Amino acid sequence: MQAKFLKSLMYEAQYKDYSPDFVMYDTLLEKNIPVVEFGSGTGRITLHLLEQGYRVFGIETDEDYQGFFLNKIKEKGFIDNFCYVTDITEVVEICNIIYPFNVLFHLNYQEVEVELNKLYKFRHCWSKLIIETDNIQYINSQSFRSKFNQNQDYFFKEFPRQSKSKIIIYNEVIEKNSLNIVLKFEYSLYLHKADDLNRIYNQIFPSAKLYGDFNLQFYRKNSPKLIAVCIK
Ligand SMILES: C[S@@+](CC[C@H](N)C(=O)[O-])C[C@H]1O[C@@H](n2cnc3c(N)ncnc32)[C@H](O)[C@@H]1O
Incomplete structure (x- = not known):
């Protein structure tokens, strides 16, 4: 399993123990x-x-993450309560939907609009929608910091570079024994400013409640998070 799911091991090295959002x-x-x-x-x-x-129900485009997670829940005995779908329209029962942990930053502005309009169109399928991102007022040098992590077998390096309206995150996985780079991959992030997201939320879900942190304090300009909760 170690050498197979390198992307997942990199993600886990960085975020496995992050859990302040669970309380929300x-x-x-x-x-x-x-x-x-x-x-x-x-x-x-x-x-x-x-x-x-x-x-x-998980919606996930990355096959490395999918395989890694399916293995994990088989071991833990949760496989019967989990299923991948490609789209909300495949879920045929009323559900809650979450867009957590800056996942909206993986979509460009047009894609965010399309995604949220689709949720509006299929609003009969869900009863609560929670969208959580960082509250970005302006982009600063913190957004471009390189990150280094490791586990027992690998070093993980992440180098963000600005490219017009997006940030490209370049990643490398280096095997500790050989010091060979065993995986290189990149992905784009669109750091949507809070005003832009609020404009879309307001257009599509005008009655959404906005919160500013995981303890659900009301949203302010200087809140750490922008959390939109839409209830039908
Ligand atoms: C920041 S990670 C969050 C992972 C997990 N939700 C967590 O909280 O640790 C964002 C995830 O969204 C996935 N993703 C990006 N674009 C997607 C899309 N269009 N559809 C489904 N998943 C997508 C990425 O592959 C990645 O696994």
Whole structure:
């Protein structure tokens, strides 16, 4: 398993133990209905939800993350309560939907509009929608910091570079024994400013409530987070 899921091992080295957002999902998610997680990744949040007794549908485009997570939940015995779907329209029961942990920054502005309009069109399929991103007022040098991590076998390096309206994150996985680069990959992030996201939220979900942190304090310009909660 080690050498197979290198991308996942890199993600886990950085974020596996990050959990301050769990309290918000524990507070907001309705019991007894399934959760759809857009961008479920290596399953950091999904696993927590499965442990809380939820059934979860994951939407995830990356096959490395998918394989890694399926292996993990087979080992933990949660496989019956989890299923991948490619789209919200495949879920045929009322659910809660979460867009967590800056996943919206993986979509460009037009894609965000398309995605949220689709959710509006299929609003009969869900009862609560939670979208969480950082509250970006302006982009500063913090956004371009390189990051270094490691696990027992590998070093992980991440170099962000600005490219017009987006940031390209260049990644390398280096095997500790040989010091060979065993994986290189890149992805783009669109650091949407809070004003732009708020404009879309307001257009599509005018009654959405906005919160500024995981303890659900009301949103302000200087809040660390921008969390939109739409209830039908
Ligand atoms: C920041 S990670 C979050 C992972 C996980 N939700 C967590 O909280 O740790 C964002 C995830 O979204 C996935 N992703 C990006 N674009 C996507 C898309 N269009 N559809 C589904 N998943 C996507 C990425 O592959 C990545 O796994």
